Amino acid sequence: MIGDPSELEWAVQTLVKNYDKYASKGGCCCCCKRQRGITKGGFRKMLTHELNHMLTDTKNKQAANKLICDLDENHDGMISFDEYWTLIGGIASPISCLIRQQEESVKFTK
Numbered sequence: 001m002i003g004d005p006s007e008l009e010w011a012v013q014t015l016v017k018n019y020d021k022y023a024s025k026g027g028c029c030c031c032c033k034r035q036r037g038i039t040k041g042g043f044r045k046m047l048t049h050e051l052n053h054m055l056t057d058t059k060n061k062q063a064a065n066k067l068i069c070d071l072d073e074n075h076d077g078m079i080s081f082d083e084y085w086t087l088i089g090g091i092a093s094p095i096s097c098l099i100r101q102q103e104e105s106v107k108f109t110k
């Protein structure tokens, strides 16, 4: 990549890299058809390691399992990139509300 990435580009790269970090290593890449994904165990590890500030109950195994089952739309026991992205979108939406609320309260206190 030429030059420094923008904050958004950096954020997307971080999200993709985070997925790769936990996805099963089958010597596979995005250009090949073989199904690649994060196992349920790996996904639970990701929740506790990477999302313990944004998601409550990540240490609660039952809650984590329910979240994983909800995300695994095609029930193949793996979290695909699309399913992972659903989680990111699901987290981003309430957080964007929170950020807006914080900005509003800053405006009013000034």
Ligand SMILES: [Ca+2]
Pocket: 071, 072, 073, 074, 075, 076, 077, 078, 079, 080, 083
């Ligand atoms: Ca799946």
